Amino acid sequence: xxxxxxxxxxxxxxxxxxxxxxxxxxxxxxxxxxxxxxxxxxxxxxxxxxxxxxxxxxxxxxxxxxxxxxxxxxxxxxxxxxxxxxxxxxxxxxxxxxxxxxxxxxxxxxxxxxxxxxxxxxxxxxxxxxxxxxxxxxxxxxxxxxxxxxxxxxxxxxxxxxxxxxxxxxxxxxxxxxxxxxxxxxxxxxxxxxxxxxxxxxxxxxxxxxxxxxxxxxxxxxxxxxxxxxxxxxxxxxxxxxxxxxxxxxxxxxxxxxxxxxxxxxxxxxxxxxxxxxxxxxxxxxxxxxxxxxxxxxxxxxxxxxxxxxxxxxxxxxxxxxxxxxxxxxxxxxxxxxxxxxxxxxxxxxxxxxxxxxxxxxxxxxxxxxxxxxxxxxxxxxxxxxx
Numbered sequence: 085x086x087x088x089x090x091x092x093x094x095x096x097x098x099x100x101x102x103x104x105x106x107x108x109x110x111x112x113x114x115x116x117x118x119x120x121x122x123x124x125x126x127x128x129x130x131x132x133x134x135x136x137x138x139x140x141x142x143x144x145x146x147x148x149x150x151x152x153x154x155x156x157x158x159x160x161x162x163x164x165x166x167x168x169x170x171x172x173x174x175x176x177x178x179x180x181x182x183x184x185x186x187x188x189x190x191x192x193x194x195x196x197x198x199x200x201x202x203x204x205x206x207x208x209x210x211x212x213x214x215x216x217x218x219x220x221x222x223x224x225x226x227x228x229x230x231x232x233x234x235x236x237x238x239x240x241x242x243x244x245x246x247x248x249x250x251x252x253x254x255x256x257x258x259x260x261x262x263x264x265x266x267x268x269x270x271x272x273x274x275x276x277x278x279x280x281x282x283x284x285x286x287x288x289x290x291x292x293x294x295x296x297x298x299x300x301x302x303x304x305x306x307x308x309x310x311x312x313x314x315x316x317x318x319x320x321x322x323x324x325x326x327x328x329x330x331x332x333x334x335x336x337x338x339x340x341x342x343x344x345x346x347x348x349x350x351x352x353x354x355x356x357x358x359x360x361x362x363x364x365x366x367x368x369x370x371x372x373x374x375x376x377x378x379x380x381x382x383x384x385x386x387x388x389x390x391x392x393x394x395x396x397x398x399x400x401x402x403x404x405x406x407x408x409x410x411x412x413x414x415x416x417x418x419x420x421x422x423x424x425x426x427x428x429x430x431x432x433x434x435x436x437x438x439x440x441x442x443x444x445x446x447x448x449x450x451x452x453x454x455x456x457x458x459x460x461x462x463x464x465x466x467x468x469x470x471x
Contacts, residue, residue, distance in 0.1 A: 102128040120283030128165045147244040152281030154454040158247035176215035178423045204236035216246040221256040231267030293462040310338040338365040353416040360424035364469040371432035375442040376406025
């Protein structure tokens, strides 16, 4: 299983609870008090007390589905919660990375009876709690698995804590064969308390010390600092998941690619997971304006890798902007790099606030802009890379 992203404490040396940690952060001036966050902290404190109780007769815990607009502190609160838990109790990860792991395990159990039950059993044997950041379903392959997977996990006493930008009932809205996903929504509703984190403050816009990461022209000094070659006609190929990707420059811990090389063509979030694990610094250049009026296109599947040709079954007309396939990949790239604390430097002649203002992914791109704002902070850039 992937590495834990939180501190590990033995059960007999429990650290401060989520509420104490939250109050300590306020007293230290790291955050401002937020009434909406306090409600979430109260729920996390309740769950923390239940999970760490020594009463072996206790029934499975009711989890938490924490949703709200970008910048409201959902990820911060989840990390606060995970850092308070004893070693091995929780598995905290970005939702897309979890689903990639699920698909790998299903391949491992190919040919076995009830492979989803085996996957659920693998998880339940090691972890009592699943913590998902950014629960957002867009892939039909994921959507078809989640209902029975969640049901099997809850039957085994696994507790779920998840963050999302949308309420439970909006998950996979307008998705292909959504009726087969409704069992997942039902299971989440039955086994979690839903809490809307509706504070008015965008905590990512607080008074951060910022460092330039978004440029109109590529600074030569940046490449020198990262030990990368200056732009040239030479291409430096790398291998990612068995495929060759051309780059503008690469070394052991830094990568320089154009937007076309990483976000156009046959790329998926699995590529970005691999790159985020491998490189501490990434320079992405030649980013074009990404806006474009939405128009009807025939799409067979709900994935970023989907082919845009009609099929005899499952094809449907959807509204997509001119560059939305590349934008979807860019969103996934930023998500994965943010999760692994990769330092991302961007070069575009279009200002960030005007980069994508028209298309079908405006809602999702708001999170990307918010994350890029945080990734430009000195606090973020001083964090250790999480390979």
